Amino acid sequence: MHHSERDQPPIRELYDQYVLPTYARFPLCLARGEGSRVWDEAGREYLDFGAGIAVCSLGHAHPRLTEAISRQARTLGHTSNLYYTRPQGELAQRLVELVGVPGRCFFCNSGAEANEALYKLARRFGNLTSTGGRHEVITFHQSFHGRTLASIAATGQEKVRKGFEPLTPGFVQAVYNDLASVESVATERTAAVLLEPIQGESGIVPATAKFLCGLRRLCDARGWLLMFDEVQCGLGRTGDWCGWRSLGAPEVEPDAVSWAKGMAGSFPMGAIWVRDRPVTMHTGEAARLGDLYGPGSHGTTFGGNPLGCAAALATLDTITDEGLLAHAAEVGAFALEQLRGIGSSLIGEVRGVGLMIGVELDARTVSDTALGKSERAPSLQLVDCLQAAGLLAVPAGTHVMRWLPALNVTRTEVERAVAILKRVLAEV
Ligand SMILES: Cc1ncc(COP(=O)(O)O)c(C=O)c1O
Numbered sequence: 001m002h003h004s005e006r007d008q009p010p011i012r013e014l015y016d017q018y019v020l021p022t023y024a025r026f027p028l029c030l031a032r033g034e035g036s037r038v039w040d041e042a043g044r045e046y047l048d049f050g051a052g053i054a055v056c057s058l059g060h061a062h063p064r065l066t067e068a069i070s071r072q073a074r075t076l077g078h079t080s081n082l083y084y085t086r087p088q089g090e091l092a093q094r095l096v097e098l099v100g101v102p103g104r105c106f107f108c109n110s111g112a113e114a115n116e117a118l119y120k121l122a123r124r125f126g127n128l129t130s131t132g133g134r135h136e137v138i139t140f141h142q143s144f145h146g147r148t149l150a151s152i153a154a155t156g157q158e159k160v161r162k163g164f165e166p167l168t169p170g171f172v173q174a175v176y177n178d179l180a181s182v183e184s185v186a187t188e189r190t191a192a193v194l195l196e197p198i199q200g201e202s203g204i205v206p207a208t209a210k211f212l213c214g215l216r217r218l219c220d221a222r223g224w225l226l227m228f229d230e231v232q233c234g235l236g237r238t239g240d241w242c243g244w245r246s247l248g249a250p251e252v253e254p255d256a257v258s259w260a261k262g263m264a265g266s267f268p269m270g271a272i273w274v275r276d277r278p279v280t281m282h283t284g285e286a287a288r289l290g291d292l293y294g295p296g297s298h299g300t301t302f303g304g305n306p307l308g309c310a311a312a313l314a315t316l317d318t319i320t321d322e323g324l325l326a327h328a329a330e331v332g333a334f335a336l337e338q339l340r341g342i343g344s345s346l347i348g349e350v351r352g353v354g355l356m357i358g359v360e361l362d363a364r365t366v367s368d369t370a371l372g373k374s375e376r377a378p379s380l381q382l383v384d385c386l387q388a389a390g391l392l393a394v395p396a397g398t399h400v401m402r403w404l405p406a407l408n409v410t411r412t413e414v415e416r417a418v419a420i421l422k423r424v425l426a427e428v
Contacts, residue, residue, distance in 0.1 A: 054200070158168075
């Protein structure tokens with residue numbers, strides 16, 4: 001059945017009747033976007049500082065991305081991984097080059113799926129390099145790794161697990177930025193440590209350089225893999241291709257990394273990179289880490305299809321050609337400075353690396369305002385107020401508002417967003 005524009009049912013009715021209620025959505029139906037601006041169905045304009053939760057790296061409808069996707073769609077959209085296709089090979093080369101350390105990639109469709117590939121790599125590694133079998137992965141409190149059964153066990157937040165027990169075994173959480181805590185949860189079955197170099201969902205919390213260096217040393221000493229979940233902080237967001245290199249310990253290199261979100265600029269895409277490092281099997285045989293993923297060991301139908309890879313290549317090339325790494329670092333620093341200058345007593349800490357920015361509300365002062373006087377978390381209420389004022393932001397935890405704008409967001413747009421936030425904070 002086709003509806004003419006005039007007899008379209010209200011969008012809420014369609015969702016209420018036909019879409020499972022997994023999300024408490026904001027009351028806004030977005031219809032189109034351009035750069036860092038989006039419009040709702042009624043034609044009202046918003047400044048988009050969420051970018052689809054750190055996905056639209058080039059903003060909306062970037063001509064180079066739309067052209068690459070439509071050209072590839074006209075040529076060859078999907079083949080499965082039974083065959084070779086040029087875009088996948090070229091994208092893998094591009095990703096290995098931007099990490100700058102020899103390695104190889106596997107392609108999938110989302111962040112959770114990329115992390116699944118890391119957990120399976122850790123188990124494969126642990127089980128093939130020890131006689132007793134090692135399968136445990138150490139992750140961290142307040143982490144977020146996705147919504148699959150294994151990822152909710154990896155994620156150090158009770159709220160994502162409730163009602164889905166029993167949890168997938170093999171994950172244990174330590175305190176973030178606390179090396180002694182990592183040692184205290186380790187066992188003879190530990191195979192790997194997985195962390196977000198900058199925790200995103202729980203409020204933009206970066207790992208310290210000292211912690212990263214300590215983890216690398218510990219992993220080397222104990223024969224564990226060090227794996228980084230760069231789903232949110234990777235591929236340009238921090239002003240560097242590699243989020244972990246923005247944290248003051250550029251000498252630390254991981255054994256494996258997961259990516260998704262901004263990777264293909266809006267096309268659903270994920271990947272992992274696995275370092276080319278030697279491993280010794282329990283049989284005494286020498287191998288390369290990536291070879292533990294031999295033919296038949298892992299797979300996915302859609303992963304790395306030509307359409308997604310063309311979108312990712314266009315995204316990464318545009319970031320390079322438009323100088324968006326340096327731009328993200330510079331505009332991000334400008335945004336931090338502007339936010340810190342707001343001088344509202346409601347703002348606690350302002351944290352950020354590049355264009356991954358968190359504004360933490362002060363729990364004490366906020367409790368006396370309209371934002372602190374309802375069941376709804378203050379972060380959500382602030383985002384509601386910003387939306388009403390024409391700015392889209394993303395909540396993180398109960399007290400943090402996140403800005404994850406497109407990497408090509410302008411200084412003027414940042415100034416406009418800061419002015420909106422300032423006005424909203426003054427009004428509540
Ligand atoms: C650090 C991190 N890892 C994994 C995920 C899961 O990614 P996806 O939602 O694409 O499965 C997210 C999503 O927010 C994330 O921020």
